[in-house]
Amino acid sequence: MAEAKVAPRTPPTKRDWSWRSQAFRGLMYQILAVVLIGGAVWFLAHNTAENMRIRGIKSGFDFLTAPAGFDIGESLFPFDSNNPYWKAFLIGITNTLRVAIIGIILTTILGTMIGVGRFSRNGLVRGLCQAYVEFFRNVPVLLQLLMWYLLFTELLPDIADAKQVGGFFLSKGGLSFPEPVWASGHVWAIGGLVVGLVAAWFYRRWAQGKFEATGQLRSMVWAPIGVVVAFGIVGWLIGGAPSEFNLPKKGEFSVEGGGSLTPEFLAVLLGLTLYTASFVAEVVRSGISSVARGQGEASQALGLSKNQEMQKVLLPQALRVIIPPMTSQFLNLTKNSSLAVAIGYPDVVSIANTALNQTGRAVECIAIIMLVYLTTSLSTSIFMGWYNAKSAIQER
Amino acid sequence: MAETIIFQSLPSRPAPTQTEGLVPWAKANLFANWQSTLTTLVVGALLLYFIPQFVNWAILTATTVPNAEACRTPGVGACWGVITEKYRLIIFGRYPLEVQWRPLVATLLLLALLVASCTRAFWNKWLLVLWVVIIGTFFTLMYGNVLGLTKVTTDRWGGLPLTIMLSSLSMVMAFPLAIAVALGRRSKLPAIRTFCTIYVELIRGVPLISVLFMASFMFPLFMPQGVTIDVMIRVLAGLTLFAAAYMAEVVRGGLQAMPKGQAEAAASLGLSYWQTQGRIILPQALAMVVPSIVNNFIGLFKDTSLVGIVSLYELTGSLGLALNGDADWRPYKLEGYVFITLIYFSFCFAMSRYSLWIEKQVNKSKLR
Secondary structure, eight states: OOOOOOOOOOOOOSOOOSTTOHHHHHHHHHHHHHHHHHHHHHHHHHHHHHHHHHHTOOOSSGGGGSBOOOOOSOOSSOOOTTSBHHHHHHHHHHHHHHHHHHHHHHHHHHHHHHHHHTTOSOHHHHHHHHHHHHHHHTSOHHHHHHHHHHIIIIISOOSTTOEEETTEEEETTEEEEOEEOOOHHHHHHHHHHHHHHHHHHHHHHHHHHHHHHHOOOOOSSHHHHHHHHHHHHHHHHHTTOOOOEEOOEEOSSSEESSEEEOHHHHHHHHHHHHHHHHHHHHHHHHHHHHSOHHHHHHHHHTTOOHHHIIIIIIHHHHHHHHHHHHHHHHHHHHHHGGGGGGTTOOOHHHHHHHHHHHHOOHHHHHHHHHHHHHHHHHHHHHHHHHHHHHHSOOOO | OOOOOOOOOOOOOOOOSOOSSHHHHHHHHTSSSHHHHHHHHHHHHHHHHHHHHHHIIIIITOBOOSOHHHHHSTTOOOBTHHHHHHHHHHHHTTSOGGGTHHHHHHHHHHHHHHHHHTSGGGOSTHHHHHHHHHHHHHHHHHHOOSTTOOOOOGGGOOHHHHHHHHHHHHHHHHHHHHHHHHHHHTOSOHHHHHHHHHHHHHHHHSOHHHHHHIIIIIHHHHSOTTOOOOHHHHHHHHHHHHHHHHHHHHHHHHHHHSOHHHHHHHHHTTOOHHHIIIIIIHHHHHHHHHHHHHHHHHHHHHHGGGGGGGTOOBHHHHHHHHHHTOTTTGGGHHHHHHHHHHHHHHHHHHHHHHHHHHHHHHHGGGOO
16 A cells, blocks of 8 residues: 655745745735835925925924914804914814704704605605605715805795794894793702612613513603603793793894894705705615515514514614615714805814915815814714624524 | 413414405505504605695796796796706806817717717727717817817816816826725835825825815925926815725725635736736726726716815805895806706716616626
8 A cells, every 4th residue: 555645845944035935925025115105205205395495385283373364154152363273173163063963963853754764655755755765875075065056045935025934034134033041949859860860760671671671552652752851841830940942033134032043054964964864765675675685574463563674573683784875874974964065164174274265274274174074973983882782683 | 280282273364365466465564563554644644735735946936047036926936937048057057158169079078978878788898989089079169278179267167067077187196096005005015005005095085075175285395396287287186186086995895805816827827927917917907896986986976076175166165156046046056056956866876776786787696
């Protein structure tokens, strides 16, 4: 029995300094990449420094403490043109966050409704939801923003004859609404709401435990909401029931008093919400249709109603598929809020653009924009990653 | 004593005599139960209220006469005259009026090329040659200065030709970059992986507008003394870098979806890294993500509307250019917006249908 023995090839030794060693080649490629990219960065930085020296452009962030010299249309805290640049940037950031956060909340509600509507038994609702999605996602968001802004500023009545519905006034000047006058009693009301939230959380846990033990179904949505509202009202009553409202009144040339939203803010908010909602609706729809068919059929066989089927069987399972693409839609909305610069809503890009034109510090201003968005993007994706891990299937 | 429950089945319902046609459909889809009936009535009433008003404004009382006087007459609805008067300015931007056949021909060629690229019969290596030839022709026609064509500098290019050129060219240039970055992000070499990850996350974390600002304000500073680059080329580079980061993620998704056995089988056959990627992994992975690539292209097509902010007058920008300075026609900007909305919509809608079709084609092998 002569069995030809082939000597096993010796594994390459750790230090094999030849081009045939994969480890060596890998090292060389990496060194090459580092050298190339480092060289390119040095080249660009060198050119930039040289150009700035020749053109006499100053650099550095010292301009942030200089007076800004421009006014800002809307801000959450007082600002005038003598205030420094850093304060202007801060206002821009708060404005961006304000429109992004409200937009994300509204988009989630609207998009989920439309996505679920695609599964309605009613053909008319199904058709309308599909038409909505097809229309809004196939038109550039910038164009939609411009169009809403045009509608708000051209087609609405003048401020002098603003349209009034209850305590609300709508005109070219924006939307004015009654605003509660801040009183110490409101602190009690908020405290009541917080206590209510805690109570509702405990109630839900108790109801869930009861359901799992006995199978008795208790209200999981309306009862907790009722608890929260009831505690809020009790707190408000304890605080002395402050009910004074700052009502907007129509003056000679303007609507005075009350809270108000500018047409710029409304246009950005509406445009972003409607545009992103069409994408969210698609995310929700594909999430729901990713749930195995048998799940819906099984829940029908168990006698669940159509609403229970959606709430208890389909949506919880769909959620796991929905969350990652939903995150990127939220980030898209935040990033798209930068288009506010096109219609003059003072978001961080718009402020940076003004600062850039005034000071000529292009590098610094663009760096600030990028830093702001990178921070929001990264923190959102970290938060959503945590939430995603929490709601993932607990496998044995 | 417990009561005995006697199980009694309900009498079976008679089989429906008619299951097709309008009446049974309406019964099942519009009036299935009282909630559905109520919804139908409310939604139907709203539609019946709004649609006639819209039709009345857009068609019945509209005017197409290119005369601002005619639009100001009371009772007149949509003023499409603004389109018949200004359509050349809206579609071609500031391109010289007497030679507008050039952008027209160039755009039609580019569109034909895009359609060809979407057609199965053309999917071979000659397509690449066709791309090079047609892009060359496009720039020759647009820029001129040869073959007796007058020179038209890029600052006068605009409108739809610019939109289509920017989106398709940046997409095509982004493609090889995206593949390289996607492979790099999955590479075993830490330095290369880090660079690729930083690039993708950096670009995806910031809005397109900041990339465009960079292209517009910072690129000139990046260049050595005496070298200036045309703003259109800079914006094109910005768009390419932006699109490549997003497409790299799409390609990476396709690479990740490939079963590990494919690469292992290739390795056991003795193929090198590049052979494995080029002949085994990429062809399969790319075929899988074609629908997402088309969707990416739709996004990029819509995003080109942003270049107006750095003063390149593509379709959205050229509308502003056409109407903002004209006091007569300025009040009818809404009609102008509706017009370009229709243009964008028809392009994007057609592409999204194509993406659905190609998704079916790609999945055909799975539906044996």
